[in-house]
Amino acid sequence: MSSSFKQGILVTIIGEAVLQNRLVNLLQTIGVSGYTIIPAQGAGSHGKRMGDVAGYNTNVEIKSIVTPDESEQLFEKLEQFQTTHALIAFRQKVEGWFD
Secondary structure (H helix, E strand, O other), X not given: OOOOOEEEEEEEEXXXXXXXXXXXXXXXXXXXXXXXXXXXXXXXXXXXEOOOEOOEOOEEEEEEEEOHHHHHHHHHHHHHHHOOOOEEEEEEXXXXXXX
16 A cells, blocks of 8 residues: 555545535535536436436435544535435545546
8 A cells, every 4th residue: 555645535426416506505615625426317216307307306416525523514504405406415535646
């Protein structure tokens, strides 16, 4: 293992596409420096999300590597969306080359 690797927390958020701008604003408010957004399809407790019509019944997956403190802040603020939208989030400890 290289000593130049950094440690961080990979946060993955999968939610309704209608939340995309609000989630990005949340990341920026916390001070997260970067993120990746991927269109997502699948099925779960909120039904199927097939993404067959742009903007309707679609999901996005947002990934970001953050500090432990940013992760805590983010998860606290994500709770507000869970009561009104289909949304899941999880985090993992990671090592790699990142800023």
